[in-house]
Amino acid sequence: MPLFDKKDKSRYATFTRRAAGMGGGMTAIFAILAGRLYQLQIRDGSQYMVEAEDNRISERLIVPPRGRILDRFGTELASNRRNYRVLLVSEQATEGVANALDNIGKVIFLTDQQKKKVMHDVAMNKKFVPVPVVENLSWEDFSRINLHLPYLPGIQPDVGETRDYPFGPQMVHVLGYVAAVSPEELKRDDDPLLSLPGYRIGKRGIEREYEENVRGTAGASRVEVNAYGRIIRELGKNPGTPGEDVWLTIDRQVQQVASEKLAGESAACVVMDVTNGDVIALASTPGFDPNLFNVGLTGEEWRGLTTNDHKPLLNKVMGGTYPPGSTFKPAVALAAIEAGIATPDYHVHCNGVFVFGGHQFHCWRKGGHGSLDVEGALQHSCDVFFYETARRVGIDRIAAAARMLGLGAATGIELPGERSGLVPSREWKQKTYHQSWQQGDTLSVGIGQGYVTATPLQLCVQAARIASGRAVLPRLVHSVGAKLVQRSEAPRLNFSDEALATVRSGMNKVMNDPGGTAYTWRIAQPGFEMAGKTGTAQVRVYSREEHARGITKDAHLDWKLRDHGLFIGFAPVDSPRYAIVSVVEHGAVGHPQVVAAHDIMLFCQQRDPARHPAAWPVTSAAAFQPEQSGRQSAIIPASYKAGG
Amino acid sequence: MALRPYAAAKRTLTVADKLMEINWGLVLLIVLIAIAGIAMLYSVAGGHFQPWALRQIGHFTLGLIVMLLAATIDIRMWMSLAYPAYGVALLLLIAVDVVGHVGLGAQRWISLGPLDLQPSELMKISLVLALSRYLHGKSVEEVSKPVPLAIGLAMIAVPAIFVFLQPNLGTTLIIVADGCSLLFLAGLSWWWIAPTLAAVAAAVPLAWRFWLHDYQKARVETFLNPEADSLGAGWNITQAKIAIGSGGVSGKGFLQGTQSRLNFLPEKQTDFIWTSFCEEFGFVGALALLILFAVVIFYGLQTAISARSQFGRLLAMGVILNFFFYIMINGAMVMGLIPVVGIPMPLLSYGGSAMLTVMFGFGLLMSVHIHRQVEIPRHSGGII
Structure with missing residues (x-):
């Protein structure tokens, strides 16, 4: 029996012809793939580069520390203390905001009113804006939140600053107080800080009158984030300007x-x-x-x-x-x-x-x-x-x-x-x-x-x-x-x-x-x-x-x-x-x-x-009443240098 | 083509002869591509060998051994093993439904000790073997006769249905494409092909309506308009395109791909490894890799055409088409040309089963090459 018969020959020819045809088809498809690569990487490359940067880089506002208000001897009348708080980023709360709140509620106590407020704040803000859930937490509660963090998607523990008035009612008519930004204030003032949920501005007294000075200017940090919004590293930082201290004449x-x-x-x-x-x-x-x-x-x-x-x-x-x-x-x-x-x-x-x-x-x-x-x-x-x-x-x-x-x-x-x-x-x-x-x-x-x-x-x-x-x-x-507030002699x-x-x-x-x-x-x-x-x-x-x-x-x-x-x-x-x-x-x-x-x-x-002798900054003392300047220039509190 | 005299003269070759006959250039090519893949696995892990790169080196080494073993085994031996292999693969495929566990929403694995075996991968190569053997015995006229054709189609359809039911659309497509290609190469009459193509075109809307799973439909819908839901299902395609596009001409550099390292890419170590490569090595690198793939395919074509047995020809062509379909579907998918289907990029994507079957396929291809002068009578069943 011959190894090759006519039929074999004919099917070999068919095979070769068709295989060559398929080779051509494959080549065409490779050409399409290469063309698509050209399209994505060269024709539209720069656009996609921008999108990749947008993906990875996110800007975060840095809240400047609010300037203190001090009496003539440097006693802090209004200062900032650490505020352990919990923020919620609705975009990252994969199981929904309501579930996220229920989960936090299992770790620390949350009232229904607080939950309602968070739901309201979430609805009022963009998805990526962190909304405060609870503030002024005890260290124990704050630690507990941190411990459970892996099971609390969208929850961000945060150490912020909150205003503290150690003398309470005695000073309130001088200092005023800070409170949440009202919609009208938001309209009047385009400082991005005001849009931060939980941000507070001066409402009365010195706090309001010197709001611009004590607020400082917002800084920003450019951070690289991954797909889940977690910060990988900081790329650049403008720390902003801390608010200025206001020195009062009050004793x-x-x-x-x-x-x-x-x-x-x-x-x-x-x-x-x-x-x-x-x-x-x-x-x-x-x-x-x-x-x-x-x-x-x-x-x-x-x-x-x-x-x-x-x-x-x-x-x-x-x-x-x-x-x-x-x-x-x-x-x-x-x-x-x-x-x-x-x-x-x-x-x-x-x-x-x-x-x-x-x-x-x-x-x-x-x-x-x-x-x-x-x-x-x-x-x-x-x-x-x-x-x-x-x-x-x-x-x-x-x-x-x-x-x-x-x-x-x-x-x-x-x-x-x-x-x-x-x-x-x-x-x-x-x-x-x-x-x-x-x-x-x-x-x-x-x-x-x-x-x-x-x-x-x-x-x-x-x-x-x-x-x-x-x-x-x-x-x-x-x-x-x-900076001394300039005044001429009466x-x-x-x-x-x-x-x-x-x-x-x-x-x-x-x-x-x-x-x-x-x-x-x-x-x-x-x-x-x-x-x-x-x-x-x-x-x-x-x-x-x-x-x-x-x-x-x-x-x-x-x-x-x-x-x-x-x-x-x-x-x-x-x-x-x-x-x-x-x-x-x-x-x-x-x-x-x-x-x-x-x-x-x-x-x-x-x-x-x-x-x-008062504790006022030395530069102001020099320009102050001549009879007092000699005595005042001697004392500059260390706290002023450090905190100012 | 100039044949080496000793090889052409001898009916049986020694192992040494066979090793000499291996196209080591092709082996080098394969090693190069695999190294590119391992490098990318190292990169997407954030510059670490764990968890993927090191194990992929293991997979590849094992694959090289499998490949060389397969290459040295006589083509007639493979012919005689074709049907048993097909049978075993089919049994394993059925077993998946029974003992397989759920991974990525689809039942695809059988745990065999340390190795998760994916019978659908095994099935692809077994089908090529079995169909090549079957069609080896059929003349051009016979292929187009209803009964032999029906048998051939049944050989394709049975595993295809089981894979489809897993459900694994990507592999089903490849099995059907592989099988039909072999029928075509065996000389199937255009009188069959043309009406079938027409029928398939007509069936697509019906398939959409009745057969596809919701997640499969969602993928297609997403593909058609990825930006409509750029944070939901369209996210994968959008992010993959951003990754590839942002690579530009020369890429961001090795280990510098932000999209994959910051987890913007889904399945970055498997189906989307190619996007990471494009991101880090740019158009130049991606094109170079495509050319390497093309050279491998060209070598496969050449091997197929130069083989003197129909079994060898079909086998070589089946293997190389299988390889090609992987590249085509994966490449087109991640570049947003076709809907997302779960198909890895051969040699690049992380995964033991896929690596072993691809390397086994190359082993068969090399076996065809080594035994290209072996003539097998049409009615022979191989070495018996």
Whole structure:
């Protein structure tokens, strides 16, 4: 049998032909593969390179540490502490956000409310944005989360920073607080930091006024991430700029004493350095704990704050206006002396009643004070004297003197929400009431009632200006970062030395002469004597019937109807350094405002913060008041260098 | 072609003769490609031999031994082993349904001690052997007669159905393609081929409707519009294209492929190893590798055409077509030309079964080459 037959030959030929054809087909397909490679790698290569980079590189914002707020001695009033928190990246939560939350709930306690908030935040943000689940965790809880991390997809433990206010309610009206960014704020400000979930910005006080300085600028880190979003390495980093520290003129200890002395009252108190306007203490009671706002208030806590009749949310120091009452009398006295009316021989006889235009104006003392000169009138706070004097001086000159003393216009202190009070004038009344000014109006203004109103801060400025003879303005911020807030020396007031001396002497007698209205609360320690002026601001006018029934004293009335108690003062009498105001709402009974002022001013002088070397940065000290610079430049706290 | 006289003269060759006859250039080519694969496995593991590269070296070494053994065994011996091999492979394939365990959503493995055996891989090469033997005995006319053709088709269909049921669409396609190619090469009449092609074209919509699994349908839908769901099912294709494309002309450099090392590539050590290669070595490297593959295929074609037995011719062609289909389907898949089908890249992808069957195939090819002068009568069953 032949090995090859014809049939074999024919099928070999077929095979060869067809195999060659298949070879051609295979070659064609290889050509297609090569063509596709060309298409992907050469024609579209650059585009795919960009996509590969996009894949692998991700930008992360670096939150700059918020600048601290420090008092004049470098005590941290607002600082940052570590905040152990747990974030959720919904994109990476492979089993869904609800499941992820349930899983965390097995490790640490989560309320339904918290879960709801996270679901809401997740819905509001892009999928890759980390949303805070819980904050301010204990180290134990935080460790537990880290331990279970492999079973918690999408969960990121994070160590952030949270604002801490160690002095809580005592400082809140100065510092304000930080809280979550509102939609309006987000619209106004395009800083990418604000879009970070959980980011907080200043809402009141220094925190708000100096938000730009303490916030700093966001940094960014370019990181290589893998397909699951895990960071493999850092490619580049711009650390951003940390927020600047804000150095206040406040002395934390005086502030604390002021807060404590006024605790329980609805009150305001300011202590100022009369030479330069440095605010040593600025207290408004009651306060509230700013740390609560950081964590988030419950509805009940918020209602408690807003419905409290002592108005804890209001900074009464510059957000509350009051009729100055008798604390306005020094201004009237100055106007009278400057007008040449109240000469050293000028006397007014008080018999207890001043009759004007058919109306009877009563002095606070029944039976009257007899004949008084200016100093005596201030000492005894005689109303009749000031009715008569105001009538003679006229509203125009009184208003001018009051404005020169800092009333009627905002002082420009570095806090939001300052009110300007009111020093009335003829034009003002015409414009507001479409009525002409009446002399009766002048009489009311003469004793600090009627249209005239002032904030406690303005009254403190008034006291400081009387004490120093200079147009000092209050200031809270000494320097920002290492940069001094520039201020020129206050110009002299346009009052004669004699006029100022007379008024100071009258205010001295108020406290230090046995007949003075505030003699009981004088500072007896030698060298610390205080001059001052008490005041009572009527909340309401006693009706004729009440007079008849003998209701003429606040003690007979409800708290809300009682008069406000006011006090302005300065010390030491011989060379004034500190001015003080204290206002206690509805507190005329027992003069709590004077009691507090006595304690605060005594403490302040004994401590004497204004003459104590402060901890301010050296660059600002050099540009500061010449008499202080020598002492201040010596001390720069190590904490400032490290943290600044 | 100039034949070496001693080889042509001798009816039986010694082992030494056979080793001399091995085309060592081809062996070198295969080693080169395998080294490229091992290097990529090293790279996608982040520059580590664990977990893949070292074991792949083991697979390849074992494969080389299998290849050389297969090469030296007489082609007539292979002919006589063809049917038993087919039978064993078919039994194993059926056994997979019984004892195989689930991997990647499909039952494909049998654990044989340390080695996971994939009977579908074994089936591919066994089918080529058995079909070559069967068609060796059929003349051109006989191939196109209904009964012999039906037997041939049945030999393809039975394993194809079992593989399809695993389910393993990729391997099913390759088995059918291998088998039909052999029928075609054996001289199947165009009168059969043309209507069949037409029928297949008509059946595709029906297959879509009734036969394909949801995940298979999803793959096709994804392929047609990968960007529609770039984080879901389309992710694989999109990321593979980014990986290949971002390689550019000269690539990102060895160990510098970001797509694979950062896990943007799925199955980077198996089906998508080629994308990593393209990413790191660019168009130049990828083209060079394609050319190496083409040279291997060209050698296979040459071997097939120069063999003097129909069995040898069909066997060589079957082996090389099998190799080609792997490359075509995998390459087209990862470059986004066809839907995602689970087919590895031969010699490059990680995996013991695939490596061993590919190397065994090359062994058969070399055996055909060594025994190209051996003439086997049409009705012979090999060495008996």
